[in-house]
Amino acid sequence: MCGIALIISGVRFQLSSLIGDSTPQTEQKPVFSIDDLKAALRRRGPDSLGAKKLLLQPRISRPFDDREIASLVGKQEAIETDDCYLQQCGDKSRNFGLANGRTVNLQSELTEKHKAAAEFHFIGATLQLRGTSPIVQPLVDSSRNILVYNGEIFGGICTRSEENDTEILLQALESCGDASGKKFSVIEESSRTLWFGRDAFGRRSLLVHWPTADDSRFLLSSVSPVSPLEQSSDLEVENRINGRKFWEELPSGIYSMNVDAPSGDGFLVSDVRKHEWADSMLQELINWERACVEPRPEDLHTSRCKTLTVQQGEQLAYSSMPPPESGPTQAPLLVAAETVLIALRESVRRRSSLHTIFQADTRGLEKEHVPMAILFSGGLDSMILAALLNECLDPRYEIDLLNVSFDGQSAPDRISAKAGVKELRNIAPSRKWQLVRIDSDLSTLTHETKHVMSLISPANTYMDLNIGIALWLAAAGDGWVCEGDDEDxxxxxxxxxxxxxxxxxxxxxxxxxxGRHRTKYKNGSWRGLHEEMKLDMQRIWKRNLGRDDRCIADNGKEARFPFLDEEVIKVLLDIPLWEVTDLDQPSGTGDKKILREASAISFIWLTCFFRVAQLLGLYEAATLPKRAIQFGSRIARESNRKNFGSNRAANQASAGSVVINTKSGLP
Structure with a gap:
């Protein structure tokens, strides 16, 4: 994983079914060049970067005779075409594009119509994290199929310890067939179809430029490169062409693009279609419907009695007194907690297993090797991930806990991170935990801010920028640590x-x-809360994950999201909503109840009915209120002072949703 790009030129696209009325296309100077895209991907520090160019000609209606062939031999280079396809397979993750290439016969090679050929440029940047042999993308199989793939396989296809998942995916795609048993490498040879897509929840960034009159090419890219317009500091122009953004987040899903020539025209045209997911379970998760949303009065009473029992039990456990015996009424609580815990642990295990990490250099097994880090605030979510990673990762390896602050040691996230690492050292004293303190000053980040603005694009609000800067700095992991447990x-x-x-x-x-979940609950009760949570999950690819992935990957790091594992999502959806959260309770208590109450016990498996993080031995984390990274690191406060004059003025202006004003200079 690192990033991919695809550029298609010389094709007339029919896109009305996807983006409304298509704009008449004329040839203009491209906003981004191929070299721009390569430079943006190379900046991420990949282990390898490769590219492949293929030409696709219009079909010819008649053969050449010998005299025509003789007159053209030696004047034309052999032209390689690509009949493109990508087969949907069982794996549900990440971005991909695939093409089947073959050498055309001499008559096709020599046709003058090659001047109107479509060009396909595949670019693959690989941050190799799996397999024992280095690879360079794009990959080509024995049938001349081409694959560029940005991601990791955590399910659906079995991969062995010595295998690279991109190679395994290409083999699986080549062996796929239709209902008649034919291989796609055969039946697709004449279909001239490209398949591309983004995983169901958008865990990997994939941007798209739909052809316009200003730039008639079709582009896919993991990141927006720096353009000449951006270098002129006119970022508003850079992000928009004739009132429309150049880049858009590609909506999650599978797409196909058939490229062929219309009758009597000779020019290649293509329509783009979006397909439904074939996996019914995955489709259910996308629809995000919960069976039990609105509780009966007796359901709430039972749930809150259990909560009270849990709170009493955690106080007894934390004071080293024998915990109360569990009775039949606690069994459902235990089942829900254990189910979530098992799913989360398995999710972390799949994402941290050493055999899935590239180890061609055996020196990487030294004790000093740090295979994984955690974006760490010391809050509930990051503490759960740290405790689970400790269970899954060999104890000889260090774990880096990356914490960013714009207010030195006074930022809330710094305070909770210091408390959190002490708690982790208590429950796992044999592990070396490295709290990496990353301190920054927003006023000194002029160049960096400009760069992050290009990374978050097409997102363009101050909230997006604040989150992007914090993530970008945290992922870089450049800070300081304390030698020993003593902070002084x-x-x-x-x-x-x-x-x-x-x-x-x-x-x-x-x-x-x-906080908006609490507001929706108060205004619309349980059904309103469910609809708001559903909206969040169905737009997370657009509002969060693409932006976050680009900011993290820019540092040569791969973000992995254990809470967004399909099995974890399914388990949480199967639990009644009132057992997941209880927003009648105060902040820091009822929100994220199934995680929060489970984090309060400081000893693993002390009682049989505490919820997820309680089973992990985390007590202090359970009492911390939710803080988004822009608030916990205090970058939002510094940004508000810089761009609005004060926090109060920013709040009055709803600063988080305000579009960045580039005309008055960089923020």
Missing amino acids: YLHVRYRSKARILLVGSGADEQCAGY
């Missing part, structure tokens, strides 16, 4: 070398962790 001891400069970063995205959306 020697401070040492440190830069995390971990290339995999666990992130808690998805926990708040699924467990009602945002």
